[in-house]
Amino acid sequence: MDAKVVLSLENITKKYPGVLALNNVSIDFLEGEVHALLGENGAGKSTLIKAVAGAIDVDSGSIRINGQEYHKITPSLSRSLGIEVIYQEFNLVPTLSVAENIYLCEKSEDSILFSSKGIEKKAIKVLDQFGVKIDPRIIVQDLSIAEQQIVEIAKAVSKNVKLLIMDEPSAPLSVSEVEMMFKIINQLKQNGVTVIYISHRLEEVFRISDRVSVMRDGRYITTKNTKETNRQELIDLMVGRKLKESYPPRKNPPGEIALEVRNLTGNGDRQISFSLRKGEILGISGLVGAGRTELAQLLFGAAHIDQGEILIDGNPVKIKSPADAIKHRIGLLTEDRKGQGLFLEMAVKWNIVFPIVKQISKNGVVNTKKEDEIARHFKERINIKTPSLLQQVINLSGGNQQKVVLAKSLAAESDILIFDEPTRGIDVGAKQEIYHLMTELADSGKAIMMISSDMEELLGMSDRIIVLCEGELAGEVQKDKFNQNYILDLASGTH
Amino acid sequence: MNNQSEFFNNFGGRIGSIMKKNVPFLILVFLLVLFAFVAPNFMTFGNLRTLIRQVSFSGISAVGLMFVMISGGIDLSIGSQIVFSNVLLAIMMAEWKLPPALAIPLILLVGTGLGAINGFLCIKLKIHPLIITLGTSAIFKGFGYIINRSRNIMGFPESFRWFGQGYVWGIPVPVIVMIIVALVGSFILTRTYFGRKVFALGGNEEAARLAGVNLNKMKVSLFMICGFISAITTVLLLSRVFAGQTITGQGLEFDCLTAALLGGVSFKGGEGTIFGLIVGIIIIGVLNNAMQLANFPDFSQTVVKGAVLLIAVAFDVYQKSRKAKETVAKVAA
Numbered sequence: 001m002d003a004k005v006v007l008s009l010e011n012i013t014k015k016y017p018g019v020l021a022l023n024n025v026s027i028d029f030l031e032g033e034v035h036a037l038l039g040e041n042g043a044g045k046s047t048l049i050k051a052v053a054g055a056i057d058v059d060s061g062s063i064r065i066n067g068q069e070y071h072k073i074t075p076s077l078s079r080s081l082g083i084e085v086i087y088q089e090f091n092l093v094p095t096l097s098v099a100e101n102i103y104l105c106e107k108s109e110d111s112i113l114f115s116s117k118g119i120e121k122k123a124i125k126v127l128d129q130f131g132v133k134i135d136p137r138i139i140v141q142d143l144s145i146a147e148q149q150i151v152e153i154a155k156a157v158s159k160n161v162k163l164l165i166m167d168e169p170s171a172p173l174s175v176s177e178v179e180m181m182f183k184i185i186n187q188l189k190q191n192g193v194t195v196i197y198i199s200h201r202l203e204e205v206f207r208i209s210d211r212v213s214v215m216r217d218g219r220y221i222t223t224k225n226t227k228e229t230n231r232q233e234l235i236d237l238m239v240g241r242k243l244k245e246s247y248p249p250r251k252n253p254p255g256e257i258a259l260e261v262r263n264l265t266g267n268g269d270r271q272i273s274f275s276l277r278k279g280e281i282l283g284i285s286g287l288v289g290a291g292r293t294e295l296a297q298l299l300f301g302a303a304h305i306d307q308g309e310i311l312i313d314g315n316p317v318k319i320k321s322p323a324d325a326i327k328h329r330i331g332l333l334t335e336d337r338k339g340q341g342l343f344l345e346m347a348v349k350w351n352i353v354f355p356i357v358k359q360i361s362k363n364g365v366v367n368t369k370k371e372d373e374i375a376r377h378f379k380e381r382i383n384i385k386t387p388s389l390l391q392q393v394i395n396l397s398g399g400n401q402q403k404v405v406l407a408k409s410l411a412a413e414s415d416i417l418i419f420d421e422p423t424r425g426i427d428v429g430a431k432q433e434i435y436h437l438m439t440e441l442a443d444s445g446k447a448i449m450m451i452s453s454d455m456e457e458l459l460g461m462s463d464r465i466i467v468l469c470e471g472e473l474a475g476e477v478q479k480d481k482f483n484q485n486y487i488l489d490l491a492s493g494t495h
Numbered sequence: 496m497n498n499q500s501e502f503f504n505n506f507g508g509r510i511g512s513i514m515k516k517n518v519p520f521l522i523l524v525f526l527l528v529l530f531a532f533v534a535p536n537f538m539t540f541g542n543l544r545t546l547i548r549q550v551s552f553s554g555i556s557a558v559g560l561m562f563v564m565i566s567g568g569i570d571l572s573i574g575s576q577i578v579f580s581n582v583l584l585a586i587m588m589a590e591w592k593l594p595p596a597l598a599i600p601l602i603l604l605v606g607t608g609l610g611a612i613n614g615f616l617c618i619k620l621k622i623h624p625l626i627i628t629l630g631t632s633a634i635f636k637g638f639g640y641i642i643n644r645s646r647n648i649m650g651f652p653e654s655f656r657w658f659g660q661g662y663v664w665g666i667p668v669p670v671i672v673m674i675i676v677a678l679v680g681s682f683i684l685t686r687t688y689f690g691r692k693v694f695a696l697g698g699n700e701e702a703a704r705l706a707g708v709n710l711n712k713m714k715v716s717l718f719m720i721c722g723f724i725s726a727i728t729t730v731l732l733l734s735r736v737f738a739g740q741t742i743t744g745q746g747l748e749f750d751c752l753t754a755a756l757l758g759g760v761s762f763k764g765g766e767g768t769i770f771g772l773i774v775g776i777i778i779i780g781v782l783n784n785a786m787q788l789a790n791f792p793d794f795s796q797t798v799v800k801g802a803v804l805l806i807a808v809a810f811d812v813y814q815k816s817r818k819a820k821e822t823v824a825k826v827a828a
Contacts, residue, residue: 300705302705322706323708323709325707326707332705340699341702343699343703343765345698345765346694346698354695354706357692364687364688366686
């Protein structure tokens with residue numbers, strides 16, 4: 001291979017109090033390649049890209065960009081060298097328009113006045129490349145998460161980018177949007193742009209990358225040509241031990257109907273009817289914006305129901321607020337666990353018992369002994385890795401935060417559990433654990449709805465899948481008829 | 496060698512975190528020691544008793560404010576609530592000749608009602624409590640002036656004097672009331688499920704909603720608690736001054752807010768302890784008292800108080816950003 005090295009990291013070390021985030025890491029990135037960076041949470045990927053972006057100072061080692069050696073990189077230096085980063089947490093100004101966000105801080109060449117017409121025109125051009133229709137005048141906070149992600153990519157691409165770093169860019173996107181993003185990445189690659197692609201989804205790594213580097217515990221493990229490696233090898237390298245990504249088998253067949261929904265309308269969804277059995281995992285598929293999360297909100301009383309009926313164990317129930325839903329033993333594990341599921345500043349045990357704190361109180365006073373008991377029980381049962389139950393949730397990893405969310409619903413003794421993107425942004429090991437827990441819960445008779453954009457996971461875990469398209473039920477697929485293309489067709493409304 | 500330096504790092508870190516958690520307390524100790532040396536008549540029992548009684552009134556109201564602040568709200572109308580109910584209570588006793596045993600419960604009800612007005616406006620208009628209570632503050636104060644009609648209302652039963660001027664075992668009654676209100680408030684916040692909901696509301700409102708908390712009910716209840724507690728202050732203040740004037744209570748929320756921020760109650764909600772609040776209120780008392788002993792002119796006292804408020808806010812912001820940085824570091828690692 002005679003391609004030019006654009007970015008070369010040499011013996012980068014970065015210490016944080018108590019942890020060695022990067023331990024002597026050396027990696028080369030070539031011009032015009034898509035280089036995937038793999039590793040579990042805490043492997044040091046985020047720290048590494050922050051070092052390249054100049055967001056943090058490294059303790060030792062050097063960074064060579066286009067042959068020029070730098071010991072200290074600042075955000076403006078990295079930007080002027082054509083390095084753009086798309087972080088997991090968006091860097092958009094929610095109160096500004098799409099166009100203003102894309103061209104934030106950019107001076108116009110021909111006028112000292114700010115021209116919103118001008119940047120809107122330019123924004124349309126950039127967005128057109130993505131084949132999406134987003135009005136550049138829309139205020140960013142009114143966009144869906146997927147659309148915001150596209151704006152974030154557009155913002156990076158609109159600059160004269162030489163090296164694009166993407167941290168979990170596909171996490172909020174649906175299958176077809178991911179396809180679109182891949183097209184853009186390929187286009188960038190042809191223009192000689194180097195893309196560093198971080199993702200937990202291995203199938204994406206195989207689809208898009210030329211080479212793949214693996215990190216573990218802050219150390220660089222190895223780099224492979226993507227064509228010469230396979231899934232199992234990469235997982236082994238990441239985890240450092242043999243671990244199979246697989247979907248655990250189920251012991252018990254589904255039982256009676258736990259939840260029945262008839263002609264449910266509201267919150268953007270129309271006339272949705274389906275049923276869910278005890279001990280069943282029902283997958284909910286659809287593109288972003290198809291109304292999946294909206295359906296979950298309706299069932300959980302978090303949004304207003306205009307029409308339709310909900311029956312639990314055959315009895316019609318009225319669900320007007322989350323409190324009603326909890327009373328009827330429905331649990332929702334939200335897609336946005338930091339924004340909607342957790343009290344980040346509070347202790348683990350505080351979070352776990354919060355939904356049932358009234359039940360473990362006598363005359364309004366919380367029984368702290370019972371609180372400890374319950375929290376400890378769930379910590380052990382679902383293996384929440386935390387040094388203590390008093391630890392603030394904000395300090396846990398994504399996978400463990402997700403387990404705290406799950407513990408909350410289990411503590412509330414929910415019989416119907418709605419998982420909205422349960423494995424988004426969590427690492428392979430934690431994913432496995434979540435799958436096992438879901439299987440275990442289904443086997444114990446819980447009725448589970450699982451919304452997911454990860455097709456493989458949906459096919460692997462579900463007993464049955466219903467597909468939504470533009471707020472309506474597009475179809476239902478039984479396990480023996482599972483077929484990725486068929487479901488995609490239903491989801492995109494071509495059937 | 497590495498082990499050793501790590502040990503020292505951890506050790507230093509632990510001492511550092513203990514210090515940081517108790518910064519307000521350390522400031523208080525520092526001020527006490529300083530004034531004990533500088534002003535010879537500062538560290539006397541009589542002076543300290545006066546000092547604490549001086550701040551006990553805002554201390555009581557600060558507990559109510561703290562409930563609202565931990566839930567993520569704010570109440571700027573506390574002083575004006577007192578202005579209004581103080582005049583009303585004076586009229587009840589001096590003109591309507593109601594006995595204190597009837598007038599006091601009535602005024603507690605009125606105070607709770609004023610809080611309810613704040614709460615309902617917040618949930619109905621869906622505007623930030625800062626603006627709502629700024630508006631109601633002017634309204635309450637205005638009504639206070641209207642019903643007062645520029646009089647100095649006097650002629651209360653002698654038995655009413657005890658609340659603001661009496662002592663129990665040598666301790667002023669308002670101080671005892673402050674201690675009781677603080678203890679009950681602390682118990683509610685830390686031990687009851689209602690308290691949990693208050694923290695939940697301030698920590699993450701959306702998560703609280705999805706956990707089944709009735710947000711509107713909570714918000715109204717918290718403003719009612721704040722109003723109720725300020726009505727207690729009203730009773731004590733009127734008894735202390737023993738004349739119904741519109742000046743009583745004006746600007747009281749300033750000391751409450753400063754004390755809360757000094758004591759580590761977060762402006763954004765979700766954080767705060769009664770211990771910190773009381774330390775904050777005593778710091779204000781010490782500064783007030785010391786400035787009076789040193790014969791500071793009234794106006795420069797105002798300057799100092801303003802500066803203290805800003806320092807308290809800066810400290811709150813600094814703590815937040817430090818925490819955010821630590822979190823970023825942890826996430827990155």
